[in-house]
Amino acid sequence: MSKVFLVNVDRCNGCHACQVVCKDEHCQQAWPGYTAEQPLVGQFWCKIDYRERGQVPWVRVSHIPVLCNHCADAPCIAHAAAAGKPEAVYQRDDGLVIIDPELARGISGLAKSCPVGAIYYNAELDLAQKCSGCAHLLDNGWSVPRCVDACPTEALLYVEESEADLSSTTQAPELAGKGSRLYYKNFPKRFVAGTIVDMEHNNVVIDARAVLKDAAGNVVAEQMTDEFGDFKFNQIEAARYTIEITVPGFDKLVISADVTEQDLSVGDNDISHLLVDLETAKAAAEAADKAAAEAAAAARAVSEKLREEAAARHEHVAKVSKTSLICPKCGKKMVAEKIEDVTRCQFCKEDFTVYTLEQLGATGGDLLAGNAAAAAAPSVSAPKLEL
């Protein structure tokens, strides 16, 4: 039975907790038989690869945890064997690859043998060092290494291989064929995003159709611009594309988007100069405005309806004291041992809910009494506006 590392890049917020706790465990602390002291700075057995992507205003940062992959067919094991020290780097039954902190001293080129750069050379000790999977902790009853223990978002998992959901994962291409035991989910590809605007009316264009086509002209994806006039094609392959924008009444707008080298913002794109059929465009705009006005009215209606219902229910009652309250409907006073259990007026049979002062967030005093005081005070409304 052995475990693998599962890294969900979409859940990595870049906090660096994993990078820090790895240092916490290993810097200036040796675990004899497992690891020698790591220098205070300079090595990154668990490293966050920081990648800024895109341009204003479409900017993202991907943070990618990089650690030893504990390969089943590890280049470092092969290197040590080739150097005549086959026991210096070995794989445990649980799959972790360990560099023996004594036996591996003096092996030249061991650090460079790792295709993903996960091994570091400690000049002072003449020793290559790397992630041990916190084997010394696992042998002491821990179920996961420090990095996984510290991760606040489940971006880093250490799970039984047989139970892990490894569908849609990718692995480090540099370790192809080496039996890497680290799987990435949602490893970043590319995005292209932008906004469609109509500068004649100084508005964004909602519901413009955006079609992403590859260099051969095949449709890769399509979407409608949203209420901000935005489209965003995410997790596309690094390649050259065009984006065709169609809006009723306008000629097609074609935007080129080459994301081979980097993610791209294609900025704010004006279609107003492409108007061909004023009537169609006007009709579409009017329909959109109508739908928008209806949506806004519906949003307001949510509030209106709730306020009407609340008024009808006379639902809210403030406690006068621990043992008495005044009915909001008939105004009569009721006394009860546990006033919070009262749900109905004994006089007019009105149903209501009693909220405690604490629930209403009062920090002291008595709400009803406060209301009474406010009612008794002279009016403090704003003066009448004279223009």
Place this chain on the structure above:
Amino acid sequence: MPADKPLKIKDRTTTKCLSICGFGLGANATDVDVLDGRIVRMRPLHYSENHTPEELRAWSLDKDGHHFDPGFKTLLSPHSLAYKTRTYSPNRVPFPMKRVDWEPGGDPDKTNTINRGISKYERISWDEATNIVAAEIKRIHETYGPHSIYCQGEGHGESKNYGGSHGCQIQLLKLCGGSTVQARNADSWEGWYWGAKWIWGMDPVGQNVYQSGVFKDITENGDAVLFWGADPETTPWGWGGQLPSRMCYWFNEIGVLSIHIAPDVNYTNAAHADKWIPIIPNTDAAMQLAIAWIWLTEGTYDESYIASHSDGFDWFKAYVLGYIDNVEKTPEWAAPKCGVPVYRIKALAHYWARHAVSIAHCNGGGYIRSCFSHEPARLEVALLGMQSLGKPGANQFQFIEWTLFNMPTKSPVPTSEIYPSSEMAYHGFDMQTGPSFIPKTLLPKAIMQPPVKWYGHTMAGYPKEDQLNAFEFPLPGDAGLHMIWSDAPCWSTCWNGGFEMQEALRHPSLEFLLFQHPWMENDLLFADIILPTATLMECPDLNTDNMNGQYALIYIEDKAIEPCGEAISDYECVCEIAKKLELFGGAYEDLYQRYNLGLDAEGWIKRGFENSGVADRISYEQLKEQRFWASPTRADYDELPVGLRAFHDDPEAHPLDTPTGKLEYYSTVLATHFPEDTVRAPYPQWIEETAEHQERITSDRAQDYPYPLMSNHPRWRVHANMDDIPWLREIETCKIEGPDGYKYEPVWINPVDAARHGIKHHDIVKIYNERGTVLGGAHVTERIMPGVLYQDHGARIDAIVGGRKGLDRGGANNLICTDATTSKNCVGEVTNSFLVGIAPVDVSELAGQYPEQFSRNYDAAAGLVPSAYLA
């Protein structure tokens, strides 16, 4: 191969509080393993060690097949996890010190105040130090009176209770005549405090204090959250950890739009945003007014709600529509001011009117600490009111400071049955000032140009009516300041106008500066006597974690390690001085006993535990045995009124804490008490400039200093704390290594601006204005909009030239922000969105000009070390 016997990985574990809030407010409960007398690891606390999910009524949320879980371990930030290096920092103050050219007694020829920040230190013993301190206190009391000692005893930093990180000196001096207390202004909340409170009440904070159930409400009913300057991936790190990160991923998962409005791509934006609306720093008020104009002219705001829930709306409407000043606040008017194109302002306004939109804060980001910050703060409330504030999915909530001020409603996530209190074990600042006090923002003026006058105690959390009270310093008959006793020596890198403060610290009237602190950093280097104090690792304590948003905790902390060097806790330090003072008798008779109540550490901790509220749930011995106890979620959480729903449904029965009980678009209180104030007028406005503040890109000053500087709560520090942590300094967004091997504070600059100045990625640059210059390392990035610069605040000062027009190598940009306050009647700080210029610098040329300053002893990993300042 490892030996057959498992390796010993620890001797013991103790749970410690890594809150950087201070004020006795616990958070970030961390398990610390100790081996052979050293801290060997710091790791999340696992609730499962003592509790089952059933026992804690573990909470979760479900929607459409998606499941949210807050986790069953504390979600620590890298600050907490790296703290071992802060404790073991080579920058720890090793022993008591005295400035070489300072002698006690107040003789200007012997105090040589002009050399503060320049002359070096020599070692003295604790005995010598406390003798000098006691004698000086007595001399100053007799010569000038108790109010001539200024106590700087508050601040965000360690949250020791028994060990008393901040404010112990205030409590001691209260027992023998009092002192002048530094009043901590609402630094992270300025605009809410001075502005929003006048439209919707919400004492003590000014942000919405009714947040119960809002996380669930947005899940069920919300369409979008506006992150208006909010960075929940960063700011909560000192105050509760990373639950906000999980909440942000949840919104992504269930399709609640995350819309970020800020000049920069902060760390939340970088990981979560669906949209980024770049906006020029401190111009949000223009866009807010334009949004109101769109709603007013298109009829897409909730008129019936405004009619029943507001007062004075006519004034606001008239102002927006241009009837008062003949300027219509159209999107065309706003766009050049704020940098957001007309079509995008309209899109935001239209979207907001059609959807259920909430606004999230980690206290407000940049604009809330800028000039005129009261305007965007109350404009936000004005807009929320126009869209039926309190309806499902429409609230304001916070990702930070949950349940602060003992308010169970001040949390959008389920709250605990019990929030344990550590108050009765707490030594330190208590938000009381006594009659003589100075707002922190006015300290340099109070020293150099007294008297000073202002309104309000200014303390974070004081009720709004306090803003109407006038105060002055010195009190009639008092002599002014002659001594400062500080345990939070970081004013210059944290507050408004650090170079002015350095001037003030050199003022001859200040005869004695006594600073106690664990690390040799910032204003400590201006002290006359330095006393080394211990970190939380070196002290026992009782502590809590009431801000994690999961389950409130109480725990008894062991001393993890023996104190480093000659350090003792801040509380013990003040006790040592008490012991010397009481030898003088008179007012100091029995002072030590009166201060420490005859209790030792265990006595104080037990006292705290007995009054914690959990003594009937678990015994002291059992708590010591199991280290921590967690409170279950309150059973009736789902029955609490959601957010401001009660006000929404029935404003008469659930009035706001305003005179009318409604949203006051026109504040009669402001109109009555400040009738001449046109900057904080009765209704919110756009303020272009004043005599005190010209920080707009259209101002004359912008010819020389064209860039507004965005300076937010830092990512890799908490304010001035933890600038010396090697594992953070290695991170590329934390420090940029110069060709001289020095780690510079990053300055974010857009590629377009960088090209204009010939600045390449990782070049060393200076940012400057008429107040002085600070250096930084250029991070050329699309994470900042063109025309704006960004540098986190709080970097450790490394003064090449101190005082006015100084030069700082560390990148502490608070040195060059204005010392003028929010506005005439509001003495909040202005530490963000001020104008600077930028240019590349040649550090070797500078080093040639200032060879001594550029060759200070420097640890490559941690930065400057005490030997740099020892004679």
